[in-house]
Amino acid sequence: MLMSVTIKDVAKSANVSVATVSRVLNKKSNVSEEAIQAVNSAVQALGYSPSFLGRDLRKSETRRILAIIASTEQSFYSDVIRGMEVAAFSQGYDVLIATTHDVPNHEMHLLGMLFSRAVDGAVLLGPKLDAATINSLGEKHNIAMCLERLDNCNVLTVTIDNVKAGRDAVNYLIRKGHKKIGLITTLQRSQSSIDREIGYKLALKDNGIPYNEDYVYFGGYETEQGMRGCEYLMNLPSPPTAIFSISDIIAIGAMNYALSKGYRIGKDLIFMGFDNIQYSHMFVPHLSTVEQPCYAQGKLVIEKLIENMKATNPDHNLYTLPHSLVLRESTGD
Amino acid sequence: MLMSVTIKDVAKSANVSVATVSRVLNKKSNVSEEAIQAVNSAVQALGYSPSFLGRDLRKSETRRILAIIASTEQSFYSDVIRGMEVAAFSQGYDVLIATTHDVPNHEMHLLGMLFSRAVDGAVLLGPKLDAATINSLGEKHNIAMCLERLDNCNVLTVTIDNVKAGRDAVNYLIRKGHKKIGLITTLQRSQSSIDREIGYKLALKDNGIPYNEDYVYFGGYETEQGMRGCEYLMNLPSPPTAIFSISDIIAIGAMNYALSKGYRIGKDLIFMGFDNIQYSHMFVPHLSTVEQPCYAQGKLVIEKLIENMKATNPDHNLYTLPHSLVLRESTGD
DNA sequence: TTGTATGCGTTATCAC
């Protein structure tokens, strides 16, 4: 489209060498004031913008990091991305986002940008690839995971302790005086769902309540599935009086059903969600939920990833950040 | 991190020249079966992945397109992005997303990726830069706008007719028998908001209803502002019986207020939103709204943008795609 | 069918 103006053109126009132009552009110290002026006005006049293609090749770095997410639909990622951007930007990196739509092959395709050095590093937010694959990639490339951990995965990871979070959530429901606790979770297993389920069971055990598999509904991530889950649970011979859902979206669906059947939410029936999405305090009644530190997780994972890019000995640890309960009307608070 | 294996290493290992390696990798026809085998097994053995840094510089194209959005919070962008990706992918392009968080300077910084040829083109979804700036960028670079148009902007744009959409929405409320129509819009002006307001006024005029500025509330994009707007409108001496909001988020806030005051939504008071976000049919009562063809807009803008990249004579037209009304409980449907 | 050589736009090393 544009007959590219290069550093050579600027050099010619400013009557200096390309080396000097490069020095000015990169703000090196040893260059005369005259040269600086000459170069700057030439740059201005020609509308020159240095090509990253040349620069990146020469320096063999791009200062770009790729965040790979399922889709932009989960508004919940927003704060994570923001944390990533702030951390990256402060060190001169840009964050680019790409979406997989849950297709493992496409996730691999995007990781190709990493293998091909189009980006310096990648962060996976909820990968669909298996641990073994990610492990082998992690040996050769700068890669990290955020929000979601993987069992037996030896890759830098920042997440929360989902077991403890699930446990805390359910313990709270029990402390509210409830003994019959339903769980709505997903058939499609992500490690965070599994961990939250484990937390659910541990909380029951903490309180000497026997685990009853009838109280667990396996559905999908959509609101509709939450409705189904609640419908199923409330039609049990001895329905639960409290329901923990592994996501707010699901919990809202569940409350939708409960509302339509006239249950008094927060009294007859209490609900706890997970994620603290924006909508959880827009919905009426407002939803109690577990909040995870999205911004902080995003920030930390980038800081660690950038450290790794410079390190000879990369850090492949798992970092867990603290979560918290947000109590609203749906639990009678 | 990784002592890069290059095309040279592959050539050596396969006992051929780098040219032959390149030919095999790019699936050129004129190359012997032997060579293909040799190269492929060398690639395999060495774990070679071609560097985009070299390739992109040589071909001076990246086959990457940047989508610049405010943030990933508006789940509403999701389908647009999806349309963009499908269109791009089918032509061998990747779509990368970057967020501005409404900071014009950061938008400019991201456009730097375009100037510096780190991407071949960019799509702005709701730019914060002014028309003059974007115009001048559009002369030299492959750039397009989507979802949001700008007055006097001579840049490829794909959007809907927001004037007509607003007009249709309000006309529907009037056809439902309402004459006192409130409008909740935003103080911070985007062209789409302005256009929807114009549509509101035109619909009133269509029906011989005088415009009353008391019926218009200017707030922000958040749910809370929708509540305020509704509160304001319903406390007027002669409150409206129908409320049009320029976004679903705002409309949900407005309904929140109405619910809390005991109005019977869909009967005493009807609501129309805009965008058809996922929440609009999760909220109870379900929200009537205006749907825009997100996927189609994303798809079209990329198709046109890629055409432009090849064209000597780029297309700077404005394309408007059809919207539709989605009728639910909030309008008594 | 294959190899050699050049150049893409930078930055960095080295002489001056």
Next chain:
DNA sequence: GTGATAACGCATACAA
């Protein structure tokens, strides 16, 4: 303080 020039990794024109 400055200017040649090599090198980054690749694709391709040209020769063979």
